[in-house]
Structures are given as C-alpha cells and as structure tokens.
Amino acid sequence: xxxxxxxxxxxxxxxxxxxxxxxxxxxxxxxxxxxxxxxxxxxxxxxxxxxxxxxxxxxxxxxxxxxxxxxxxxxxxxxxxxxxxxxxxxxxxxxxxxxxxxxxxxxxxxxxxxxxxxxxxxxxxxxxxxxxxxxxxxxxxxxxxxxxxxxxxxxxxxxxxxxxxxxxxxxxxxxxxxxxxxxxxxxxxxxxxxxxxxxxxxxxxxxxxxxxxxxxxxxxxxxxxxxxxxxxxxxxxxxxxxxxxxxxxxxxxxxxxxxxxxxxxxxxxxxxxxxxxxxxxxxxxxxxxxxxxxxxxxxxxx
Amino acid sequence: xxxxxxxxxxxxxxxxxxxxxxxxxxxxxxxxxxxxxxxxxxxxxxxxxxxxxxxxxxxxxxxxxxxxxxxxxxxxxxxxxxxxxxxxxxxxxxxxxxxxxxxxxxxxxxxxxxxxxxxxxxxxxxxxxxxxxxxxxxxxxxxxxxxxxxxxxxxxxxxxxxxxxxxxxxxxxxxxxxxxxxxxxxxxxxxxxxxxxxxxxxxxxxxxxxxxxx
Numbered sequence: 001x002x003x004x005x006x007x008x009x010x011x012x013x014x015x016x017x018x019x020x021x022x023x024x025x026x027x028x029x030x031x032x033x034x035x036x037x038x039x040x041x042x043x044x045x046x047x048x049x050x051x052x053x054x055x056x057x058x059x060x061x062x063x064x065x066x067x068x069x070x071x072x073x074x075x076x077x078x079x080x081x082x083x084x085x086x087x088x089x090x091x092x093x094x095x096x097x098x099x100x101x102x103x104x105x106x107x108x109x110x111x112x113x114x115x116x117x118x119x120x121x122x123x124x125x126x127x128x129x130x131x132x133x134x135x136x137x138x139x140x141x142x143x144x145x146x147x148x149x150x151x152x153x154x155x156x157x158x159x160x161x162x163x164x165x166x167x168x169x170x171x172x173x174x175x176x177x178x179x180x181x182x183x184x185x186x187x188x189x190x191x192x193x194x195x196x197x198x199x200x201x202x203x204x205x206x207x208x209x210x211x212x213x214x215x216x217x218x219x220x221x222x223x224x225x226x227x228x229x230x231x232x233x234x235x236x237x238x239x240x241x242x243x244x245x246x247x248x249x250x251x252x253x254x255x256x257x258x259x260x261x262x263x264x265x266x267x268x269x270x271x272x273x274x275x276x277x278x279x280x281x282x283x284x285x286x287x288x289x290x291x292x293x294x295x296x297x298x299x300x301x302x
Numbered sequence: 303x304x305x306x307x308x309x310x311x312x313x314x315x316x317x318x319x320x321x322x323x324x325x326x327x328x329x330x331x332x333x334x335x336x337x338x339x340x341x342x343x344x345x346x347x348x349x350x351x352x353x354x355x356x357x358x359x360x361x362x363x364x365x366x367x368x369x370x371x372x373x374x375x376x377x378x379x380x381x382x383x384x385x386x387x388x389x390x391x392x393x394x395x396x397x398x399x400x401x402x403x404x405x406x407x408x409x410x411x412x413x414x415x416x417x418x419x420x421x422x423x424x425x426x427x428x429x430x431x432x433x434x435x436x437x438x439x440x441x442x443x444x445x446x447x448x449x450x451x452x453x454x455x456x457x458x459x460x461x462x463x464x465x466x467x468x469x470x471x472x473x474x475x476x477x478x479x480x481x482x483x484x485x486x487x488x489x490x491x492x493x494x495x496x497x498x499x500x501x502x503x504x505x506x507x508x509x510x511x512x513x514x515x516x
Binding site: 277279280283284287290291294298 | 319323325395396399400403406407410
C-alpha cells in the first residue's frame with residue numbers, strides 16, 4: 001500500500017512539475033530581453049487546450065502516428081521513475097538501471113522519429129534524420145559521463161552512482177552534461193525552440209504534423225525529458241548523499257532552477273550554431289566527459 | 303601547492319583543446335595568451351616559500367610578454383591583413399580536436415611510465431608539457447593560415463617552458479629571460495613577414511608559398 005502511494009506521489013510530482021520548466025526558461029528570456037513574457041504556467045494552458053482538440057490524421061499514416069508519441073511518453077515516464085530524487089531515492093532501483101535509463105531515452109527518440117516519418121512528408125523525414133544524427137554524438141557523451149560516474153563510485157545503479165559528488169572532475173562533467181542537456185532538449189545553440197524556419201528546425205520539424213492530444217503528449221514528454229536531464233546534472237555534480245534530507249531536497253530544487261536559468265541566459269545571449277559547427281560542440285562535450293572519466297579513473301588509482 | 307599547480311596545468315591543457323577547436327583567429331590568440339599568463343604564474347606558486355625579486359621579475363615579464371605583448375603584435379598583424387577567420391585547414395577542427403585529446407591522454411599515460419623524481423611524480427608538469435608540444439605540432443602541421451601556425455609555434459614553446467619548470471631551481475634566470483626575449487623578437491619578425499606575405503599574395507594561405515617562381 002505504501003509502495004503504491006509512493007509510486008503515485010512520485011508520478012504526480014514528475015508529471016505536474018515538468019511543464020513548469022519551459023515556463024521558467026521563457027520567463028528568464030523575457031526578463032533579459034526586457035519583455036513581460038508569457039506566464040510561467042503557459043505550457044499547462046497549452047496542454048489543456050491541445051487535449052480538448054481533435055486529431056487531424058494524414059490518410060497515409062498508420063496507427064503508429066498516434067502510437068509513437070504515446071510509447072515515447074511512456075518510455076520517458078519510465079525513465080523518470082528510474083531517476084532518483086535526492087533523499088527519496090528512486091521508485092525502481094536495480095543493478096544496471098543506468099543502462100535501462102539510456103535505452104528508454106533512445107526508445108523515446110526512436111518513437112518520435114518514427115511517428116514523424118509516418119506522414120510521408122519529406123520535410124519531417126529531414127527533421128528526423130537531423131535529430132538522430134546529432135543524437136549519435138550526444139549519446140556518446142552521455143554514455144561517457146555515466147561511465148565516469150560509475151568508475152568514480154564503483155557502482156552501476158543510479159541511486160549509489162548519483163549520491164556522492166563527481167569529485168575532482170565535477171566541473172568537467174557539469175560542463176559536458178550541460179552541453180548534452182542543451183543538445184538533447186533541442187535548445188539554443190543546437191536548435192531554436194521558437195523557430196519556424198524550414199532550414200533551421202530539428203525537433204520542431206518532427207512534430208509539425210501532429211495535432212491535438214498527440215501533440216500535447218509530445219510537448220509534455222519533452223518537458224519531462226528536460227526535467228530528467230536537469231535532475232541528472234544536479235545530482236551528478238552535488239554530493240547529495242552527504243546532506244541532510246531537507247538540505248538535499250532544497251539543493252536539488254535550487255540546482256534545477258539554476259540550470260533552467262542558465263539555459264534561459266544562454267538562449268538569450270547566444271545565437272544558434274550553423275549546422276556544420278554542431279558536431280564540433282558535441283565532440284567538445286564528449287571530450288569533457290572523457291576527461292572527467294580520466295580524472296575519475298586516475299583519482300581512484302592514486 | 304601541488305593542487306593549485308595541477309589545477310593551473312589542467313586549465314592550460316584545456317586551453318590547448320580550445321585552441322585546436324576554435325575556428326576564429328581572435329579566440330585562438332586569446333587561448334594562447336591566457337595559457338601564457340597561466341604559465342607565468344606557475345614559478346611563483348612552485349617557489350612560493352623562497353620568493354625573491356628576480357623570480358617576481360621573471361614572472362611579471364613572462365605574463366606581460368606572453369599575455370600582452372605577443373598577442374597584441376599578433377592582433378595587429380591580423381588586423382593589418384584584414385582576416386579574422388581561419389581558412390579551411392588541412393586537418394579539420396573535429397579531427398584535430400580528437401587528435402589533441404588523444405595526445406593529452408597519451409601524454410598522461412606516458413608520464414606514468416617515465417622515471418621522474420619523487421617530487422615531480424605527483425605533478426602534471428610532464429604530461430602538460432608533452433600535450434602542449436603535441437598541440438603545437440598539430441596546429442603547425444594542420445593549419446593553412448600563417449597566424450594560426452604562429453600560434454601553434456607559441457603553444458609549442460609554452461610546452462617547452464613547462465618542461466623547463468622542472469629545472470626551475472638550477473636554470474639561471476638569464477636563460478629564462480633570454481628565451482622570452484627570443485620569442486618576442488621572433489613574433490615581431492613573423493609579424494613583419496606576415497605583412498609581406500599579405501602584400502605579395504593577397505592572402506595568408508601558406509599553401510600559396512609552396513610553388514617556386516622566378
């Protein structure tokens with residue numbers, strides 16, 4: 001009974017808090033630009049509005065058009081349940097759950113790309129191709145980051161990997177993971193979430209033909225992925241295990257907020273990169289994580 | 303003390319990679335000058351127990367020379383030649399970045415195998431020196447722009463300077479100041495040569511210098 005209650009509470013927390021993050025980013029961007037900006041709760045209104053609308057289906061599309069976003073959302077929710085939340089630990093934790101997390105994220109991406117190609121539009125196929133080609137590099141970086149955490153702590157389960165701080169390589173790891181966060185969530189400088197210019201879109205292209213509830217599910221899933229990466233980044237860097245439960249919860253919330261403010265500032269101050277420059281930045285992120293791995297490995301041996 | 307020094311050397315190694323990955327000349331020059339300043343600070347940290355005015359003077363001269371004078375000369379040459387972007391290099395930015403990273407890791411692994419003095423074993427001086435020399439070589443070989451090659455040469459010199467820090471107790475300060483003067487004069491001369499190349503070829507692409515003409 002307690003287990004069920006715990007699970008439900010966790011789900012409610014993840015599902016309800018996630019749409020807040022894009023609102024915070026937009027608020028920071030508006031503040032830097034001197035505008036009033038949309039309300040922080042804007043995404044909640046959008047989701048409610050989309051949920052009441054009908055779905056327009058292409059005559060070409062198979063049921064995969066609707067199933068893709070649904071499966072992606074379920075995969076992201078599952079990944080969220082694997083992610084420990086500071087002192088509360090994770091809903092499910094087992095040996096090697098970190099691999100499960102990576103695969104669930106990959107499954108979510110595959111399903112989004114699949115649903116994008118269902119409409120048979122060449123334009124969406126292009127977006128899907130861009131998304132997965134960047135993902136190859138971003139995934140190399142995140143796997144290296146996870147490997148360095150694993151070497152640092154000598155464990156392969158997320159709860160024990162994320163409890164201590166990343167040690168001497170924490171700065172490198174933070175920079176690498178932050179870049180991966182920007183790339184995976186399609187923020188500036190990799191992709192502009194506001195753009196609707198054909199040549200520059202990556203993620204937005206894939207969801208162009210979706211409407212109504214499937215689009216709401218995609219948007220909600222994207223915000224959950226953002227929260228997931230922010231939580232991973234904060235817990236990888238801060239020594240959560242050494243703090244009292246209250247302090248750890250505060251640090252987690254404050255850290256996620258700080259990451260979002262950082263994303264907002266980067267989005268206001270930087271322009272998006274030209275396409276051919278993106279692999280260079282992702283390679284840099286990979287190298288940062290690789291050096292964090294090197295530091296962790298050397299630090300353990302000395 | 304070792305912690306601070308290792309942090310500085312680690313930063314210098316990071317700047318090596320920044321220099322390899324940057325496609326704009328101003329950021330390359332900036333990385334190089336910042337590395338020079340870090341290197342100038344290092345003797346002060348290594349010998350903080352018995353500082354004297356000569357050491358302070360050398361540190362000041364290194365910081366001023368590598369951090370201010372040389373970059374200013376290079377920036378002036380760059381402005382005179384009216385370029386701020388690297389032309390397509392022989393070795394692309396991603397491959398040269400990967401080469402630099404592989405070189406850094408190899409340098410760390412190699413220095414484990416070297417028979418160092420016990421007081422140098424915990425320091426990153428040797429891997430930092432080897433990594434900087436390798437970075438300098440990659441820049442010298444892989445870039446087509448004359449000014450980028452100069453930056454490669456200066457980063458190579460930074461690596462040699464790092465190696466020299468191992469002998470800081472026994473190197474006469476005259477040698478240090480002599481090297482610094484040499485480098486400054488070298489860059490000064492290169493600045494003039496760059497200007498000449500620009501006038502003769504309307505470009506700083508060193509590939510145009512390979513053909514012989516009457």
